Amino acid sequence: MDMNKVVSLHDAIQEIKDGDVILSGGIVENRRPVAAAMEMVRQRKKNLVLIGTCSLSDDILVGAGCIAAYRGTYSANGAFGISPNLKRRSEEGSIIIDDIGHLDYSIGVMAGMAGVPFIASKTCIGTDVLNPAYDNLSRVTEIARNKDRLPHKKYVLMEDPFFDMGTIQLIPAIKLDVCICHVQMAGEQGTVRIDGSLTFDHFAALSARKVIITAEQVVPESYIRQDPNRNCIPCTSVDLVVEAPWGAHPGQVHNYYDMDIAFLQEYARSCATQEGFDKWAETWIFNAGGHEDYLDKLGASRLEKLRAVPPYGYLPRKKGGME
Numbered sequence: 001m002d003m004n005k006v007v008s009l010h011d012a013i014q015e016i017k018d019g020d021v022i023l024s025g026g027i028v029e030n031r032r033p034v035a036a037a038m039e040m041v042r043q044r045k046k047n048l049v050l051i052g053t054c055s056l057s058d059d060i061l062v063g064a065g066c067i068a069a070y071r072g073t074y075s076a077n078g079a080f081g082i083s084p085n086l087k088r089r090s091e092e093g094s095i096i097i098d099d100i101g102h103l104d105y106s107i108g109v110m111a112g113m114a115g116v117p118f119i120a121s122k123t124c125i126g127t128d129v130l131n132p133a134y135d136n137l138s139r140v141t142e143i144a145r146n147k148d149r150l151p152h153k154k155y156v157l158m159e160d161p162f163f164d165m166g167t168i169q170l171i172p173a174i175k176l177d178v179c180i181c182h183v184q185m186a187g188e189q190g191t192v193r194i195d196g197s198l199t200f201d202h203f204a205a206l207s208a209r210k211v212i213i214t215a216e217q218v219v220p221e222s223y224i225r226q227d228p229n230r231n232c233i234p235c236t237s238v239d240l241v242v243e244a245p246w247g248a249h250p251g252q253v254h255n256y257y258d259m260d261i262a263f264l265q266e267y268a269r270s271c272a273t274q275e276g277f278d279k280w281a282e283t284w285i286f287n288a289g290g291h292e293d294y295l296d297k298l299g300a301s302r303l304e305k306l307r308a309v310p311p312y313g314y315l316p317r318k319k320g321g322m323e
Contacts, residue, residue, distance in 0.1 A: 004188045005241045009291055012212050012240045013039040016178050019145030021049045023109075023174075023208070024057050025181030025201035026248065028078040029259050031194070032057040033182040035247035035291045036214050040066055042285060049144050051174055052105060052204075056251055059083035062095065063277040064285075069096040069140040071150075073105045080264050084271035096143070098136040098154070101129045104171050109200045111173035112207030118156075118170045125169055130155055149175045179208035181233075182248045184256060186213050187221035190238030193231050196254030196313065202232045211237055214244040216256050246295055246303060257306040258315035 013036060016022065026032040037057035041064040050058055050067045054075040061067050063085030075083045089095040100108070101124040111119040124130050137154045144150055151172035160168050181201045185193040192213055194201060205211045211233075218241055224231060247253075250260035250267065270280035288294040295303065308314050 005190045006188055006218055007240050009039050009242045009244055012242050013043055016045055019047045020177035021144055021149040022178045023051045023176050023204050027199040028055045029251035031182050031253055032248050032251045033180045033214055035244045036180050037061050038285045047143055049140055054083050054086045059085045062086045062089055063271060068143045071098045071100055071140055073100055073102045080268045084268060085277055096136055096139045098140050099129055106200055108171050108174040109203040109207055112175050113203040118172050120168045121171050122168055146177055149177055174207055176208035178210045179204045180212045182214045185217045185219060186215035186241045187219060187224040189221040190235035190241055191224050191231050192233035193224060198232055205233045205237050210239050212240045213238050214242045214247045216245050216253060218243040244291055255308050255313045257308055260306055
């Protein structure tokens with residue numbers, strides 16, 4: 001197989017359709033596909049159904065009105081507090097939220113990867129995650145373009161038929177229209193290498209109909225295949241590859257750069273109101289016509305100060321971590 005999958009960020013994001021069920025890779029401020037999210041905002045995507053965790057890149061999408069419904073779990077920007085746009089829109093009632101448990105999310109993605117319709121667990125029994133009063137799955141499904149990406153039921157309870165361990169919860173597989181991941185390195189044909197935590201990216205990529213990879217570096221496929229033990233997503237699962245250096249800024253990418261704390265603090269302050277977010281988006285998304293313009297606006301000097309220091313893989317800071 002010899003197929004170059006490298007495209008521009010603009011062209012890759014055009015493949016995402018209004019109403020798609022999407023999942024963004026990475027976690028909290030780590031390897032979040034911010035460049036991809038900003039391009040989705042520029043292209044005015046709408047009525048998207050977000051699965052997973054809502055941090056940074058996803059919160060930007062929420063603030064811009066791209067996300068109509070969210071089925072997820074952890075929703076915060078780490079040390080910078082609860083995802084401000086999601087919090088505000090949730091309080092306003094302008095986004096549909098269907099809570100799922102932390103472990104339910106992770107093993108639901110595993111079920112999607114394995115191609116099985118559900119997986120068993122006990123983690124949410126006794127919690128309000130299973131309270132029918134808070135079940136918004138049907139409202140989420142109304143929005144989705146492809147209804148078959150969402151389950152008919154949020155959960156099913158049954159008695160363990162094998163070991164008499166009592167009531168268990170059947171968790172439906174997570175199925176996606178599009179998975180978007182930002183990674184350290186990708187081959188031209190789509191083989192992916194992630195340094196540090198994989199989170200659930202390697203599972204989510206195998207649960208999606210379409211996989212878009214943005215990468216700090218795109219290298220010849222022959223190079224990335226010289227060390228296959230370090231690769232985690234096969235080229236056969238990837239549809240499009242985009243070279244997007246600093247594509248997770250203001251978040252971090254292990255071995256490449258650390259968080260831009262001043263930028264994240266500015267974001268948190270700006271998003272206290274919708275007007276504040278709109279002004280922030282005008283400055284950093286719309287007035288920057290693309291990812292390259294965004295980097296130019298940040299400036300090389302600012303970015304270079306964030307470079308990871310070998311062998312740490314991050315930028316050591318003074319005690320307290322916020323300087």
